[in-house]
Amino acid sequence: MLRPFVALLAALLLAGLPLKLMAAGFDHVARLADRGFAIGAQAQMLDSGKVLGEIDPERRLSPASVSKLYLAAAALERWGPQHRFTTRLVSSGTLDGQGVLQGDLVLEGGGDPALTSEDLWRLIQGLRQQGVTAVNGDVIVSQWRFGPVECITTDRCDSRWRSSNSYDALLSSAGINYGNWCASVLPGARVGAPARVMSCDILTPLVEMENRVTTVATGQNTRLEAERVTRDDVDRLVLGGQIALNSNQHPLYRSSSDPGRQTGLTLLALLEQAGVEVGGGHATSTTPPPSSSRELAAVESETLQTLLLSTLNHSNNFMADMLSLDLVEVPRASLVQAGRTLERFAEALPGHGPLTLLSGSGLTTENRTSARGVNKLLEAMYRRAALFPSFVAGMQTPANGPMRFIRRGSEVFQHHVMIKTGTLNQPFAVRSIGGYFRTRSGRWGSFSVLINGNHSTPYLSWSEVLDPLAQDLTAMILDN
Template structure:
């Protein structure tokens, strides 16, 4: 489903005819160019979208790592494939028969539909639909089917480490049957001063994994100091939480990636079924096989519209959601991130004026991803030229003055109010600070920009506190001139 016709093709054609020397172009990025003196490699370009006029550029065709700016490609490809109102469906199916007493004789299969935002709330709605059919118990197993993809082979050191130890939520593992973004959640609440804190599951009445509680309740007035990690052994996951929490403090949620998202779904769903009064005699199992053709649908729940998924994916730079969406673009069974990357590459190279791209993931966690500032602007221009998709696409970007990520609230008021952006950050194996998006001039003209800054093994650490004001100063000058 390709829609890249009309105004975007005209402006990109004009852009391809623009031949400006590197020296002249660099004048538009005077501040950003200073990073080259420290050894950083830069690809930058800004342009007006109605005319294709290049306002500034610095090595615009140099392929560099875009980090999470990659998510713009995933969002655009998803919108192009499905449109803003698409919803992913999760189903209960079974080959068993329901008797007059409400007993389902046979396995109950959860068929994962690759919903990037499937949560316990959706599972509860699914169980309610099962109860409406009169199902009161399962004489068989609960089977979690991740036949589309999962477990997905890890492609980065962070995700490979997550298989045995979870110290964060941003590197969650992937499955088409994952729930709660592939992460466990526990809530820490103060107890009696001097005694252990209270810890409960965010998602079920009783915790579905082992919890080691080494959190002490201290006197009111202090600050909470919590440390948590998830360990895995032969018996499964354990969430270990230590530290202190003051009396009277509001509850604190803790999120850590699980070692096996489909297994996490099995534990969570089994607990919710029991909580709903629907016992399962055979426990649960995880399968990579599709349900047999003879399986009949029992209940289904649709997830949130794609436009809402993209808002969360881009605004919060959610790696789990982005990579799940990229995997959803693939066809066949048991797909992995390189397969998803090839789909994104095909999409990118189909855009007028884009050129070659290397995309190994939809999130940008893979440091091998390579695009140029010129290519990112081709993507932004194509989306701007698509009247039916552009509003949803741009809505996922942050306006610095009121975006959820506070670190972008830098620069002039012009930058704060006139720019819509997506950032990308990597610290290993080299520093990456990338930013791309749109701007509007006081006269109402639209422009797009991309600034990709990559370090080397010998460059110093580069913070956003240092980088973003440089980008803001250069864009402010361009906006003010037009």
């Protein structure tokens, strides 16, 4: 009597229908389907290949910032953990006997995703060591490798004119400070006085500041907001809110409208502060420096493994997309080209299957991959002994990761899981997770859970995802 039922069940399983019966191992996560969310999930042991649980594992869904795992893997595969990016000051001019550089000074962007004002100071120090005391020419920022990069998401496109965020920074191979302006807000001298506002990295602010922040009594809450607006190619930070009299300084970061121009302004100001007089102004260029140029100073980035630690741990979109653009072998790279480079890398992984990556950051919901695909990526990196330590180091353990929202679930989940999360809220909710786990006996496993909403699904908090996931993974870890 059981044979017809068994045959029917087998047929349904082979057909790949998303039955709840197929959610074995992800019983708690599967309940989100009842609320209209699309789910793809898979967990496996890496030594045996045994699948511990899955839900529609080949369904292609938006991974949000889990996309950064593809970028990290491709970058490590291409360059290795010790690779560094070089930014140079060059010139085709000559240095006369008075220390005057007769010609333009060119900053050649090397695609360093973590170039800062401090690095510009180091370049200027190198310039002074060459005997340069003045520049009889312009300061030119060469972003010939890439930049300005065409935007492909609403947030970045809108940030050309205004921004209330730091994550939507535009991209340039010569960008500094993650494409952000920084204002430091301090309390005024007394209650009711305007707050004091300064630049975080230079004596004289390079961006106009409209200060609407007031000082309130000690013990009151500090509440600050900021928006960057741009008119006639001039950036202005509009600051509002209140700051308590006893408060320490509060930095506020907002993306600039043009990272190449931001670098030029900053370099010009720092040269003047260092006593290097510049006869001309500043400009940006999309062409390489003249072939006759010689190097006057250079600064190297941190190693790739250190850059990836920041990129993954803090889910830094600017760094991820910069590194993706660095992977493109032709100049004037676009995000679409960077995405295709990542796609080719992923599709070459054994068993991965097709995917769509428009960027390495995952800022767009148009990125698509499957839970099985993410697991194939994780498995491939696990088997690359020379790269795996640098790859897994960028993931967070819930017990002590920098993002507090993941500190949930059982003690087993807290201490035996290493994860990268992805979050988007517009145009629909995305909550995604990929990573590794270790059993009590030291065996390694990998897992991926992709959850996508739609225009009619409710808001999905991370607790509604992490709590059931922690229950499911805890059971898998203890059973293996």
